[in-house]
Amino acid sequence: MSISVVLFTSDLRLHDHPPLRAALDGTEGTVPLFVRDPAVDAAGFAAPNRLAFLADCLRDLDAGLRERGGRLVVRRGDLVEQVCRVVTEADADEVHMASDVSAHAQRREERLRRALEAQGVRLHVHDTVTTAVAPGAVTPASSDHFAVFTPYLRRWSDHRLRDPLDAPRAVRVPDGVGSEPLPGRSGLSGLAEGLAAGGETEGRRRLTAWLRGGLAAYEDRHDDLAGDATSRLSPHLHFGTLSPVELVHRARREGGAGADAFVRQLAWRDFHRQVLAARPAAATTDYRTRGDRWRPEKEAAGDIAAWREGRTGYPVVDAAMRQLRHEGWMHNRGRLLTASFLTKTLYVDWRIGARHFLDLLVDGDLANNQLNWQWVAGTGTDTRPHRVLNPVLQAKRYDPEGRYVRRWVPELTEVEGVRVHEPWRLGDDDRAALGYPAPVVGLGEGLERFRRARGR
Numbered sequence: 001m002s003i004s005v006v007l008f009t010s011d012l013r014l015h016d017h018p019p020l021r022a023a024l025d026g027t028e029g030t031v032p033l034f035v036r037d038p039a040v041d042a043a044g045f046a047a048p049n050r051l052a053f054l055a056d057c058l059r060d061l062d063a064g065l066r067e068r069g070g071r072l073v074v075r076r077g078d079l080v081e082q083v084c085r086v087v088t089e090a091d092a093d094e095v096h097m098a099s100d101v102s103a104h105a106q107r108r109e110e111r112l113r114r115a116l117e118a119q120g121v122r123l124h125v126h127d128t129v130t131t132a133v134a135p136g137a138v139t140p141a142s143s144d145h146f147a148v149f150t151p152y153l154r155r156w157s158d159h160r161l162r163d164p165l166d167a168p169r170a171v172r173v174p175d176g177v178g179s180e181p182l183p184g185r186s187g188l189s190g191l192a193e194g195l196a197a198g199g200e201t202e203g204r205r206r207l208t209a210w211l212r213g214g215l216a217a218y219e220d221r222h223d224d225l226a227g228d229a230t231s232r233l234s235p236h237l238h239f240g241t242l243s244p245v246e247l248v249h250r251a252r253r254e255g256g257a258g259a260d261a262f263v264r265q266l267a268w269r270d271f272h273r274q275v276l277a278a279r280p281a282a283a284t285t286d287y288r289t290r291g292d293r294w295r296p297e298k299e300a301a302g303d304i305a306a307w308r309e310g311r312t313g314y315p316v317v318d319a320a321m322r323q324l325r326h327e328g329w330m331h332n333r334g335r336l337l338t339a340s341f342l343t344k345t346l347y348v349d350w351r352i353g354a355r356h357f358l359d360l361l362v363d364g365d366l367a368n369n370q371l372n373w374q375w376v377a378g379t380g381t382d383t384r385p386h387r388v389l390n391p392v393l394q395a396k397r398y399d400p401e402g403r404y405v406r407r408w409v410p411e412l413t414e415v416e417g418v419r420v421h422e423p424w425r426l427g428d429d430d431r432a433a434l435g436y437p438a439p440v441v442g443l444g445e446g447l448e449r450f451r452r453a454r455g456r
Contacts, residue, residue, distance in 0.1 A: 060199025070171030
């Protein structure tokens, strides 16, 4: 009797799941396994918002498996040790899993391969599970990865995607393999009040609604802060409850400028993954150093605290930071603005901001988060590394009526028109009476400090 194990990691779905399909084909039984690895907690990635979303995903995955006659096996402990134990308990002869790009994931895969080989068990690692195009599938002639997005996009767009796979109709799990209880949200503290629900069922519901009601207008509205016209599918992509391959196929079938713009964002996601796969150190070190001498964290502590709390005195920055705190999510334009403000206006190390985002974001993805922060800080792949986003001009452009600011900064609700973006113009007494702080730094002062630091 041939038995397989399919190891779920950041691919918590049944639809379009190549490792699961391969594990089921030609075997008499399959063990769907998820391991809660303390190494992830120790590395600081077990943020409450993501743990809650993960619990939703695992419960939904288990429910989907049970509808097909199976169940999810959950273990806690060192991933390699737990997989090997399950292999022994099930008398399995092969393990299937998705590839991943981080240094931790690459080391884990190699450890697992060696351990399984010692047991006479084969490890099959599958690409295009968490990406539409695998890292390394398209490369320039002179390098192992693309360092600039536009040429990558051209090659990525021409690459033929595999066809999506249907969810299995039946999953037979052999007897004798025990499981720990499924985790839940209860007992978790520090959760964002407006945290969204997780799970493949919810992800597919959101995807259907997005394709019907949001995709067509995405090109025109994706930067509209108040309109909230983005897909909000990023948490589902991070946890793999939705397949990027399927998303590209379905968006392209819809067609139009909105679909093209949305697919471009999926290409950005793959772009960052191929950078991190080739340069794992970019998660913590400058991809392209600019010789920055960032302000010492102790010296900048007051400014950092104001930024984290949404009390910088710049309403659009504060609105975005408060949205992050409330929802565990932030509009992409807000991410750009808040990151630019911290790294270039306040001249604070991008790693401090990236860490705060990972502490709160439900879609806190190592490749996207770290490399987007580096892009904004000018230490990454941006071809204009010294650009500085002016929060007032950006606010007037992307929140012209001030609705986004008033939604998240209620102190300014009664300030009319575009004046909401410059409350210092009310005068110190009137601004203070609203309970809103003065700017932590003048934009001109911050710009001059940044230019001086970069030798410009």
